[in-house]
Structure formats: C-alpha cells, structure tokens
Amino acid sequence: MAITTSTWDPSQYLRFSNERLRPALDLLAQVPLDEARHVVDLGCGAGNVSAILKQRFATADVLGVDGSDDMLAKARAAAPGCRFLSGDFTTWAPETPPDLIFSNAALHWVTDHDTLFPRLLGLLAPGGVLAIQMPSMHDAPLRQLQNEIAATGPWAPHLAGTDFARGLLPAGAYYDILRPRVASLDLWETTFLHVLTGENAVTEWASGSSLRPFLDKLPPDLRQPFRDAYSEALRPHYPRRADGTTLLPFKRLFMVARVGHQPTPATP
Numbered sequence: 001m002a003i004t005t006s007t008w009d010p011s012q013y014l015r016f017s018n019e020r021l022r023p024a025l026d027l028l029a030q031v032p033l034d035e036a037r038h039v040v041d042l043g044c045g046a047g048n049v050s051a052i053l054k055q056r057f058a059t060a061d062v063l064g065v066d067g068s069d070d071m072l073a074k075a076r077a078a079a080p081g082c083r084f085l086s087g088d089f090t091t092w093a094p095e096t097p098p099d100l101i102f103s104n105a106a107l108h109w110v111t112d113h114d115t116l117f118p119r120l121l122g123l124l125a126p127g128g129v130l131a132i133q134m135p136s137m138h139d140a141p142l143r144q145l146q147n148e149i150a151a152t153g154p155w156a157p158h159l160a161g162t163d164f165a166r167g168l169l170p171a172g173a174y175y176d177i178l179r180p181r182v183a184s185l186d187l188w189e190t191t192f193l194h195v196l197t198g199e200n201a202v203t204e205w206a207s208g209s210s211l212r213p214f215l216d217k218l219p220p221d222l223r224q225p226f227r228d229a230y231s232e233a234l235r236p237h238y239p240r241r242a243d244g245t246t247l248l249p250f251k252r253l254f255m256v257a258r259v260g261h262q263p264t265p266a267t268p
Helices: 010-029 048-056 069-078 113-123 141-150 171-181 201-207 212-216 220-234
Strands: 038-042 061-066 083-086 100-104 129-135 184-196 246-258
Touching (some): 010 048, 048 100, 184 201, 201 246, 212 220
Antiparallel strands (some): 184 246
C-alpha cells in the first residue's frame, strides 16, 4: 500500500480554510446518526473538522488521527475538547469500535482502497457509519502540471520519481467495494467553484496540499523557481479575472456507508 509522506504547514493549509471546510460540512450533513459515543476524524489535520464533529456529537469521545506532528499540535490547540494521536491510516485501529469514522480530504493520499475501505468498515460498531470525502483532481491542470514541471528544469534530479497526481478508483468501483458490505450507501460527486484571491492564488492553494511532496524534496534555493514555473504553467488554465479573483473548479467524491447492526468482519 503506497503512502505519501511529506511535511505539512498548518498555516499555509488553513489560508483557504473556508473553502476546505465546506466539503466537510456537506459530508457531515448526510451522516445518518442522531447520536454517537465514539467518533474518529481520520486524517484530522489541523483539527477544525474535529471541533465541528464535537459540536455535532457533543457527548461523544472525538478522536483525531493524523500522521503529521505539526498538524496534531495545531489540532490540540484548536479543539481542546477532542483527543488526538499520531497514526497511519493503513494500520490504525481504535480501542473501541467507533460509531462514526469521518475522513475529509485524507484518504486519497494512500492507495489500495479496495482493501483499506473494507478494513475501515470492519472497525465500526454495529450500525456505524464510514463517511469519506476525497478530491478527484488527478486529471486537472492543478495536479497534472505538477508532474510535468517536476520533470523539467534544474529541480528535475531532486524530484525524480515524485508523482502524486494519483487517481481515485471510478465511482462505480467504490460502489462495488462497499455495497455488499453495508446496509446503506450514498455516493455523489460535487464540483466546487472556489473563488480565490491574491497573486498566483492556485499555486498558493496547492502549496498547502498537493504541492507539498514536491516542495519538500527541493533544496531551499530551488523552491521558489519551481513555484514560479508552476505558476506560469497554471496561468492559462486558471486566469485571473477582471475583478482580481481566480476561479478554481475543484471536483470531490463523497461516500457515506452505514453497516448493519450485525458486526462486519474486518478485512486483514
């Protein structure tokens, strides 16, 4: 199972916190639980979604799991009513079966969803819910140009083998993986039209997420030239409008799966 490892800058990621939060709210609105005792925010990042989960399920034990120590430090400050721990998405297991595993914009960083997602279902309490949102941008210029720019220029030797514009499975494949294992399943896709402000706004957006694996491998003197080349390549695809804003169409895949009241065996 391939796992992306990179550093995360919480401040850069949260520059667009409103835009990044909206999909989480849309996902949470479809979670069919009136109450929950144990809730897990898998890939909790800076903890802003963990705090919202605690508001929704006020009496629940809300646990945030993430692989970035910097993000977890931010999360502990942002959501003191929640617990947080460092963990690997592919091996983490809860002490108590959760009523809800909620994952917003995290699981696209790992592969082998055909085994990971059934394993997560198997961790749930009877009647529990797995709610997932993932960006589906692998074929968009935002992601494709990262690979193209990485392969040319003085930074190319440092970025050899760096390719993180990985695609999701087709939506129908997730249906086939999940539906036989659950009592109910809701799948949908949404394209958000983010209105960004500032110079090189799309580069700034990517610098908080998908561009990190590239920037992390570069020596300091090559990071800005790489960003500049990426910004120049993006410009025809995401032009700045007359009012100074930049429109970023951003497609996301959502799924809400609820297991039956008989436990689902975990997949090894």
